[in-house]
Amino acid sequence: MEIRFKCKKCNKENIIEVDDEIDITGNKNLLTELLNSDYFKHKCAYCDEDNLIIYPLLIKDSFHKFYIRLNPENKKLVLIDTQEAYKIRIVKVLNELSEKLRIFNSFLDDEYIESIKYQIKKDLEEHNDNLKIDNIYFYKVEKGFLYFILFDKENYLGSMKYNVAGYFKLEEKFKDKINKLEQVIDEDYIIRNKLF
Ligand SMILES: [Zn+2]
Numbered sequence: 001m002e003i004r005f006k007c008k009k010c011n012k013e014n015i016i017e018v019d020d021e022i023d024i025t026g027n028k029n030l031l032t033e034l035l036n037s038d039y040f041k042h043k044c045a046y047c048d049e050d051n052l053i054i055y056p057l058l059i060k061d062s063f064h065k066f067y068i069r070l071n072p073e074n075k076k077l078v079l080i081d082t083q084e085a086y087k088i089r090i091v092k093v094l095n096e097l098s099e100k101l102r103i104f105n106s107f108l109d110d111e112y113i114e115s116i117k118y119q120i121k122k123d124l125e126e127h128n129d130n131l132k133i134d135n136i137y138f139y140k141v142e143k144g145f146l147y148f149i150l151f152d153k154e155n156y157l158g159s160m161k162y163n164v165a166g167y168f169k170l171e172e173k174f175k176d177k178i179n180k181l182e183q184v185i186d187e188d189y190i191i192r193n194k195l196f
Helices: 028-035 094-105 110-127 164-177 187-192
Strands: 002-006 013-017 021-023 041-043 050-052 057-061 066-070 087-091 135-142 145-151 156-163
Touching (some): 066 094, 087 094, 094 135, 110 145, 110 156, 156 164
Antiparallel strands (some): 145 156
């Protein structure tokens, strides 16, 4: 697909050819580029400036069995015809994309991760006056703990860890309530379905 962007530095229009679908199965380099957003950086042909260009992109991984659709314009999606074993997700921003990639590459399910995020946020806000957490993201799993990073509107607030055993308890509790056809798994989904 051909896209046009105006360079943020010299303001000249660039026309580039990008893939609207990529397969990242077993491709560690591509995964890293997506995780750190390098994939979306395009050099201006006139001044060499790196421009971060976000466009609709479908990412497929047939080992971890997911499709993630980066859908920045929030356009209505045409459903992808696929086998039921695949998770299909829609995300709007790069932070959400990286998070989903980290979750699925850690062999975790985002429904339970979102539930944990909701609980952590609620707990912290209830016990700390004036604290408002705007974003919380799954970061990694290590030595029996899941790690989350927290932000308010502007700042990084810190990280929290959560015992993996708690994750498995949630899985046990909610596995029959998960709607496998749902494509947007976020805080709203958790609240709507009372998965907390
Ligand atoms: Zn330029």
